Amino acid sequence: MSRKYLDIFCREAEEHLTSLQSGLLTLEKNPSSSALLHELLRNAHTLKGSARMIGQADISAITHTMEEQLKGMELGNRPVDAAAIDLLLKGTDAVAHITLALSKGEAPKLDVERFVTEYERGELSRPMPEQSEASPSDRSSETVRAKVKTLDSLVTLIGEMIINKKRLEAKLSRLKEIARLADPATAVALADFRRDLEEDVLYQDFLIQELHDKAMGLRMLPLKSISEGFP
Known part of the structure; x- marks a missing residue:
């Protein structure tokens, strides 16, 4: 497989994962939303x-299992509760890891x-292995998912930022079409303006990626790190 196509897949997978994670957290609060379930299934x-x-x-095997669970939830054959959402989030963690x-x-x-x-049995309880090298003591340290409301909100906001970025990209395409129809002087001015906007969109994409990486890192933290600062 060409490195070029693999990189494209990884970028697209990150966007789908962000949408899935954001949607799942929203679904936990709105379990009766059939539209949201359908969107998650599509992703x-x-x-x-x-x-x-x-x-x-x-990745195909893991997402297939997640898809089957979502289908069951959509048909009403499987519950839409915190345990089900947590299982699906573990599926996204696994895909993100790969x-x-x-x-x-x-x-x-x-x-x-x-x-x-283990996913199909609903028995996933162990944390994802660390991708970076770590000492045996670090790898065996107890970890928990950092389920903090502010972190959930952050993941949701990242999803909204991605949607907004896509809207900006669509408007940039429209601006390019308008420039083609304008007189030469106006077209030059619009082209300069469009390039500035493109740079802003690229920077926004960089910020989104940084936020996404940090949010995903926070979702799996050592128990000691999470408990520090709490009574």
């Missing part, structure tokens, strides 16, 4: 299809077959 299906296209069987490894050209440290089996 999982798209991500699964993209993974298959580049031959990423591990995607990060792929983007670095590394082999993911995850037994996907075992993960999928």
Whole structure:
């Protein structure tokens, strides 16, 4: 697989994961939202299809299992509760873990077959393995998901920022079309203005990625780190 197409997949996967995570947190507060369930199902299906296209069987297997759970929730055959949402979020964690490894050209440290089996049983309780090198004591340290309301809100806001960025990109395309119809002097001015906006959009994309990476890092923290500062 070409590095170019792998990089494109990783970028698209990150956007789908952000949408899934944001949507799942919203679904936990609005479990009766059929529209939101359908959107989550569409994201999982798209991500699964993209993974298959580049031959990423591990991500395809995990997203397929998530898709089946979401289908059951949409049909009313599976509950839409905190436990179900947490299980789906663990699925996104696993995909994010593999995607990060792929983007670095590394082999993911995850037994996907075992993960999928335990996922289907609803018995996932162990934290994701660390992708970066760590000492044995660090790897064995107890971790918990940092479920803090402010962190949930941050993930939701990141999803909104991505949506807003797409709107800006659409408007930039429209501005380009308008410039083609304008007189030469106006077209030059519009072209300069469009380039400035494009730079702003690129910087916004960088900020979104930084926020996303930090938010995902905060979702899995050592128990001691999370408890510090609390009575």
